Amino acid sequence: MLQNITIFMIVGMLCAPVTLAEEEQQPWLDSLHDSVTGSVNSTAVWLDDFFADENFNIDELPNGGARISLGWEPRSRDIMEFETKIRVKFNLPNLENQVDIVFSDFDEDLERAPVKAAQNEVLSTQNRFNLALKWTHPQSKDSVWSHRIGVGRKAQPYARTRYAARGEFSESQRYRWEISGYFYSQEGLGSHFGVQLEQDLADFSVMRLDNNFFFRDETNDWLWQHNLYAMQQLSDSSALITGIYLEGLSQPNYRIEEYLISSRWRKNALREWLYFELEPFILWRRDESFSASYGIALRVEGFFGDY
Template sequence: MVVLALPAQAQDSQQPLQDQPWLDDLQDNVTDSINATALWFDHFFADESLQMDEKARGEARIRLGWEPRSRAVNEFETRFRVRVKLPNMKHQTDLIFSDYDEDEDASSIKAARNDAIDNRNRFSMALRWTAKKSADLNVSHRIGVGRKLQPYVKSQVRKTFGLSDINNVNLEASVYYYTQDRFGSHLMAQYEHQLAGNDLFRFDNHFYFRDEENDWIWQHGWYKYSQWDDKTAMIYGLYVEGNSRPNYRVEEYLVSTRWRKNALRKWLFFEVEPFMLWRRDEDFKVSYGLALRVEGYFGHSG
């Protein structure tokens, strides 16, 4: 089950531009800018002797959030990710600009994310190409700059095993090298079980190795996804994180319930997520919070 999948095309109004509300003007202007950027980049790799059937295109995701909690009211967050498809290059190639790494975004709550993972990935620009892709196997490579403009390379393999009609196991392994942070790796094992109706249970396991610190960060999460209709979903979660040094111990617990709604426009999403957080650096005293977010998707997804 896909919870609130993105629309195949973000535009949802056929009215003339001058007659559209300001939300539609915003959607059109941002989408046009992204696609113009995609065409500009793709032009550098064009071969005049070849006629390409596919045009370059781009898409963007922008999220604004306020996540106040006990002892930390001013928890604001902005995130963006722009992906540009370049058909004139060989293989399936994307150019990605972002201030976060989706592969290392295990928790939706900013206060619960590990600073060693989250803060160092505030901006990156990478060229990603797919070496092999099928229904159950994806192999990709990246080269770019990130973590305070460090040049890096990264390779990733993702494999899906369909155990039955209602059970899947997803495995992922990646290895990377940054010029200052040196080698690192990420291992992921995910189990999915389709429940009755439109409900899904998912068990996540993540392990990150950092060469610079010579330790492992581990994360486990249990989630239940409930799709109420084609515009509304609930996500119930329990999240645990810890380190391997100085010993294998828990650093934090998080319990949350996320309500997600597609409203006003096909490309606009709203989230409300009450949560409780226990952190070791706060002596595991419970912190109550409420996350409020709005997300916009621009361009063409898929």
């Protein structure tokens, strides 16, 4: 049922232009937004009460934010590829706003990737359904430490520490890098190292090169990813990301496992909190003898509360 609703919402809203009069005739969107936002903030208040101290009076109210994404990613060898992602975080004043509670069924490492279609099945499955406490410690305006403890990857207790920093080579050239280490009770140790380089091409266009390496203690190998893509702002409410994505493993040797090219169009429409995406792509995979598989991803994404 959810899959049918997802297809209906995405295809209908992407294909049918909506006038101002029609927008005013869709109050269910506002009701949906108010309902989800109210539920998230009510939960934040409930959680914050656990850490309340009667000796201190805090005027700031707790709040939360949610990000919900629904998608359908059919391709020539798998037309039934559906995607549902939820991420909720709570800001709690009684913890001095230094600790966030995060519930998520997708990981930030994957979410930052410019290519959304056909993401690594191993990582996306392992990182679903995380519940964690997250501490963030800015070292400067360009660097930050963050720590997380919680439960994830099929209910395994885990802990993770990450350091990220950014800077500039010049006014038109920038970089960002991060390194993290983590431990899962069953899978053992792991780590991630990532470097991003960015070059301005024009006033509203940027080229980026992403490189990521994930070490997995359970399989004693490295999963690597390389992305080269251009981002162009088309208007105040739309953008286009086009590029190539490569992924591989270090065992039995350093070799590519899959690669694809895609062009992702993202549009803010109907409401300021609502986004739509259209991403045609071509995928080549080793387990499919690197025979081209053609697909198109359709997504709708909503932001609720203080996200």
